Amino acid sequence: AQKITQTQPGMFVQEKEAVTLDCTYDTSDQSYGLFWYKQPSSGEMIFLIYQGSYDEQNATEGRYSLNFQKARKSTNLVISASQLGDSAMYFCAMRPKMDSSYKLIFGSGTRLLVRP
Amino acid sequence: NAGVTQTPKFQVLKTGQSMTLQCAQDMNHEYMSWYRQDPGMGLRLIHYSVGAGITDQGEVPNGYNVSRSTTEDFPLRLLSAAPSQTSVYFCASSTQGEANYGYTFGSGTRLTVV
Numbered sequence: 001a002q003k004i005t006q007t008q009p010g011m012f013v014q015e016k017e018a019v020t021l022d023c024t025y026d027t028s029d030q031s032y033g034l035f036w037y038k039q040p041s042s043g044e045m046i047f048l049i050y051q052g053s054y055d056e057q058n059a060t061e062g063r064y065s066l067n068f069q070k071a072r073k074s075t076n077l078v079i080s081a082s083q084l085g086d087s088a089m090y091f092c093a094m095r096p097k098m099d100s101s102y103k104l105i106f107g108s109g110t111r112l113l114v115r116p
Numbered sequence: 117n118a119g120v121t122q123t124p125k126f127q128v129l130k131t132g133q134s135m136t137l138q139c140a141q142d143m144n145h146e147y148m149s150w151y152r153q154d155p156g157m158g159l160r161l162i163h164y165s166v167g168a169g170i171t172d173q174g175e176v177p178n179g180y181n182v183s184r185s186t187t188e189d190f191p192l193r194l195l196s197a198a199p200s201q202t203s204v205y206f207c208a209s210s211t212q213g214e215a216n217y218g219y220t221f222g223s224g225t226r227l228t229v230v
Binding site for chain 1: 147149151157219221223224
């Protein structure tokens with residue numbers, strides 16, 4: 001079964017420090033995409049970063065980077081220099097590329113609170 | 117820069133009532149989908165469409181109906197609302213060819229069924 005697991009329901013981080021949000025996935029597919037989304041209290045889903053299963057380098061987007069370990073089936077999100085505006089829910093998601101539904105499989109999310 | 121537009125933003129229904137959640141995108145995306153988000157859970161796929169005239173079921177389709185008569189619109193119909201359908205609903209769209217970056221979500225519809 002294809003599944004995304006986020007084991008940290010909630011986390012705190014001090015402003016300006018880095019934080020790592022964990023995500024592991026389960027799939028037998030060889031080709032898949034991994035996504036992270038941010039959901040602030042206003043409710044919208046904001047795309048942050050993407051990693052393809054065949055990408056050799058870890059993805060980076062500004063203050064966001066992924067620690068992608070394919071053999072361990074993990075794709076942890078690292079947020080550097082945390083800001084108060086980073087307080088939000090963060091969802092890890094996977095898209096099996098051979099699935100014609102183009103569905104995203106989501107984890108249950110991690111709530112991050114940035115302390116001033 | 118409208119992107120994906122969902123209406124209404126909030127709705128309260130009585131059990132047994134029907135309604136349609138509207139979703140429209142102006143990016144000419146082939147792929148559109150509906151998700152629901154329940155507390156403590158991520159989003160789950162209800163229905164999806166890979167183009168006008170083509171729809172299929174996702175993970176949790178029971179109690180919902182969809183149609184796709186145009187590329188732009190993908191309405192979600194609740195046939196007979198039940199309290200279990202209380203949730204936040206998101207519409208999303210993407211280009212079909214390479215959906216690495218193109219999942220654009222609407223702002224959501226918060227539905228309460230009493």
